[in-house]
Amino acid sequence: MGTHLPSTEFDGTAVDDQREADAEAVMGEPAAQMVQLLGPDGKLGTDPVFSAYADKLTQEDLRGLYADMAAIRRFDVEATALQRQGQLALWVPLTGQEAAQIGSGRASQPQDYIFPTYREHGVALTRNVDLAELLRQFRGVSNGGWNPKDTNFHLYTLVLAAQTLHAVGYAMGIQRDQKLAAASDAAGRQPDAAVIAYFGDGASSEGDVHESMVFASSYKAPVVFFCQNNHWAISVPTNVQTRVPLSNRAKGYGFPGIRVDGNDVIAVHAVTEWALEHARQGNGPVLIEAFTYRVGAHTTADDPTKYRPSTEEDAWRAKDPLTRLEKYLRGQDLADDDFFAKVKADGDELAAYVRRTAHDLENPDIRQAFANVYAQAHPLVAEELAWFEEYSAGFAGGEESAGQAAKAGH
Amino acid sequence: MTTMTIAKAINEGLRATLAANPKSLLMGEDIGPLGGVYRVTDGLIGEFGPDRVVDTPLAESGIIGTAIGLALRGYSPVCEIQFDGFVFPGFNQITTQLAKMHARSHGNLTVPVVIRIPYGGGIGSVEHHSESPEALFAHTAGLRIITPSNPHDAYWMIQQAVECQDPVIIFEPKRRYWLKGDVDVQTPGPSEDPFKAHVLREGTDATVVAYGPLVPVALAAANAAAEDGRSVEVIDLRSISPIDFDTVTASVQKTGRLIVAHEAPTFGGIGGEIAARISERAFHSLEAPVIRVGGFHMPYPVAKVEEDYLPDIDRILEALDRALSY
Numbered sequence: 001m002g003t004h005l006p007s008t009e010f011d012g013t014a015v016d017d018q019r020e021a022d023a024e025a026v027m028g029e030p031a032a033q034m035v036q037l038l039g040p041d042g043k044l045g046t047d048p049v050f051s052a053y054a055d056k057l058t059q060e061d062l063r064g065l066y067a068d069m070a071a072i073r074r075f076d077v078e079a080t081a082l083q084r085q086g087q088l089a090l091w092v093p094l095t096g097q098e099a100a101q102i103g104s105g106r107a108s109q110p111q112d113y114i115f116p117t118y119r120e121h122g123v124a125l126t127r128n129v130d131l132a133e134l135l136r137q138f139r140g141v142s143n144g145g146w147n148p149k150d151t152n153f154h155l156y157t158l159v160l161a162a163q164t165l166h167a168v169g170y171a172m173g174i175q176r177d178q179k180l181a182a183a184s185d186a187a188g189r190q191p192d193a194a195v196i197a198y199f200g201d202g203a204s205s206e207g208d209v210h211e212s213m214v215f216a217s218s219y220k221a222p223v224v225f226f227c228q229n230n231h232w233a234i235s236v237p238t239n240v241q242t243r244v245p246l247s248n249r250a251k252g253y254g255f256p257g258i259r260v261d262g263n264d265v266i267a268v269h270a271v272t273e274w275a276l277e278h279a280r281q282g283n284g285p286v287l288i289e290a291f292t293y294r295v296g297a298h299t300t301a302d303d304p305t306k307y308r309p310s311t312e313e314d315a316w317r318a319k320d321p322l323t324r325l326e327k328y329l330r331g332q333d334l335a336d337d338d339f340f341a342k343v344k345a346d347g348d349e350l351a352a353y354v355r356r357t358a359h360d361l362e363n364p365d366i367r368q369a370f371a372n373v374y375a376q377a378h379p380l381v382a383e384e385l386a387w388f389e390e391y392s393a394g395f396a397g398g399e400e401s402a403g404q405a406a407k408a409g410h
Numbered sequence: 411m412t413t414m415t416i417a418k419a420i421n422e423g424l425r426a427t428l429a430a431n432p433k434s435l436l437m438g439e440d441i442g443p444l445g446g447v448y449r450v451t452d453g454l455i456g457e458f459g460p461d462r463v464v465d466t467p468l469a470e471s472g473i474i475g476t477a478i479g480l481a482l483r484g485y486s487p488v489c490e491i492q493f494d495g496f497v498f499p500g501f502n503q504i505t506t507q508l509a510k511m512h513a514r515s516h517g518n519l520t521v522p523v524v525i526r527i528p529y530g531g532g533i534g535s536v537e538h539h540s541e542s543p544e545a546l547f548a549h550t551a552g553l554r555i556i557t558p559s560n561p562h563d564a565y566w567m568i569q570q571a572v573e574c575q576d577p578v579i580i581f582e583p584k585r586r587y588w589l590k591g592d593v594d595v596q597t598p599g600p601s602e603d604p605f606k607a608h609v610l611r612e613g614t615d616a617t618v619v620a621y622g623p624l625v626p627v628a629l630a631a632a633n634a635a636a637e638d639g640r641s642v643e644v645i646d647l648r649s650i651s652p653i654d655f656d657t658v659t660a661s662v663q664k665t666g667r668l669i670v671a672h673e674a675p676t677f678g679g680i681g682g683e684i685a686a687r688i689s690e691r692a693f694h695s696l697e698a699p700v701i702r703v704g705g706f707h708m709p710y711p712v713a714k715v716e717e718d719y720l721p722d723i724d725r726i727l728e729a730l731d732r733a734l735s736y
Contacts, residue, residue: 113483143514154482155515159506165472166507169479169487176461176485180432207499211472218467372513373551375520375575379605380652 036261042327053270069098074347096295099321103268127153132357161206167197171221194279202233220284230294235307247289262292417587419561423568438490470500494529495538509552532585542674559625583623607654613643616667621647631726666697676704698736
């Protein structure tokens with residue numbers, strides 16, 4: 001109720017009205033300092049820090065970024081169709097977020113380790129995860145689907161924000177590996193690595209995000225927090241998750257926070273490359289907030305028309321990440337009709353491959369589930385498996401023996 | 411053979427682990443210069459440094475979650491949760507992430523994280539400092555749960571937990587931290603398998619199964635019963651998940667009567683699981699229903715009445731009388 005502590009409590013740190021005024025200003029701060037290089041008009045701007053990173057992108061790199069974004073959008077359309085046809089239990093569409101994912105994923109190095117949430121299909125593409133394998137989880141034949149050790153791309157995590165802590169712990173492991181290598185044999189050193197932790201604006205409200213940032217900052221862990229602010233946590237808008245730009249939160253933890261135009265693949269790539277270098281060089285974590293938009297539903301189970309106006313979607317479609325890069329590539333004569341026709345054909349081929357392979361994904365045997373509960377032998381699992389085998393075998397000899405087997409169970 | 415307390419035995423076990431395994435490390439609030447609130451990690455930061463004995467921020471989910479990440483990178487973290495009732499902010503990471511990582515990765519990933527939780531009452535403390543939440547974790551597949559009752563087990567079980575490729579929770583009976591006993595630091599002997607129960611006392615009239623803090627109580631009850639001419643077998647369960655039902659079953663087939671004693675509330679507890687399994691495995695050997703002795707269905711009560719809450723010798727003897735009356 002406006003009660004102030006005695007001023008003696010604040011000797012040398014008098015209440016700072018200016019700080020309060022600044023805080024108020026921050027509350028209403030728009031994305032004033034958002035990094036953008038490639039505008040919706042297809043024109044490339046400049047930035048005192050990040051243009052140098054953009055300049056490193058070759059013509060081939062730029063065309064590759066476009067091809068990746070087009071491929072993953074085509075994949076998204078195909079997966080949505082598969083869900084509608086009953087081939088997938090659920091789909092989590094990414095359309096609208098291609099630049100945030102392809103730009104950041106392509107900025108990572110093979111030795112970096114990625115902890116995705118459950119929408120990072122574009123990042124998966126950049127890490128060479130087989131997209132048909134990625135559908136295993138959504139088809140209900142696996143809770144994972146790929147071996148993270150093959151690609152340094154971790155399994156999807158469905159419990160919001162849990163993986164941000166795993167990312168920080170993994171980064172703490174990298175720090176220790178570097179010390180162990182330095183102590184033993186400098187010649188055997190691996191290249192410096194960093195970790196990217198993906199999460200969304202909704203997950204930013206979870207306590208684990210806070211704890212992960214405290215740990216990362218305290219230990220200067222080489223981790224890049226990559227928040228895709230796609231504006232909607234299922235049906236709840238971002239302003240219910242936060243009253244300040246999410247990137248501002250980094251200040252409170254004591255590391256850099258950057259808001260980047262998440263629909264600008266060149267800026268996302270540049271900012272992520274800078275952040276990963278910052279982390280790999282031992283300077284600690286960085287938070288990147290990719291300001292983007294989920295054009296479709298959260299998943300195929302919800303209906304955006306019930307919670308947001310279509311005019312909002314239309315406004316964001318005008319900032320489409322693919323359209324603006326296409327404008328730039330054409331405007332600079334970096335790509336022609338043949339290139340875009342080839343991209344489209346490749347996308348259709350990918351979609352056909354995914355559809356074919358998804359259909360052919362074999363249902364697992366529940367014995368695999370028994371086998372993987374524990375790494376080491378476990379008597380309860382062995383006992384229940386033995387019962388299951390006996391019970392199952394009973395059906396082979398007709399109903400009567402099945403009943404006997406069930407009775408003979410423990 | 412040397413004599414030490416349970417707290418010292420865990421300390422020595424951790425020291426041996428840190429010395430033997432360069433990828434093992436300890437994590438927890440106050441475990442550094444303070445040596446933990448129970449001094450279990452006393453002196454270790456001085457020997458192994460702050461990268462191996464990590465004083466963490468005060469955040470249980472953070473401790474468990476980052477330990478999972480370290481394990482994914484090839485490390486063997488041992489996390490300390492200061493008190494039983496403080497594990498719940500980390501419950502999500504333990505049950506939804508740690509327990510399931512191996513299964514959901516089709517066995518490609520292992521997360522050999524150890525979580526040490528001082529548990530149980532009898533120390534006259536305030537709320538959230540005296541609970542026994544082991545059943546909540548035992549219900550989750552993917553975790554292993556052990557609890558030592560003596561210094562020798564404490565010394566070896568902590569090391570065996572770190573070597574185990576599965577996540578292991580060690581519930582440490584905090585009111586027994588100062589219990590002294592012999593420790594053979596050369597060889598674990600019969601304690602080689604931490605997931606196997608031990609028959610501590612042979613008997614023919616009834617079996618009492620206990621674990622952790624109640625093992626000395628069960629032994630004392632058996633001694634008291636012996637004065638009345640009753641021969642009681644006492645089993646230290648040691649492992650709560652998995653449970654060594656073979657040892658319990660064999661005992662019940664001999665004695666015909668079973669009493670299970672633990673501090674945790676009886677409803678939904680480990681005792682119920684043991685009663686049900688033994689009913690299935692040894693129904694025809696049972697001369698009486700399996701009787702549970704445990705805490706009541708209430709939040710752990712205030713310290714001034716905890717003696718009425720905690721199972722003691724008389725409560726076990728009362729259960730024994732009931733079992734023998736059938």
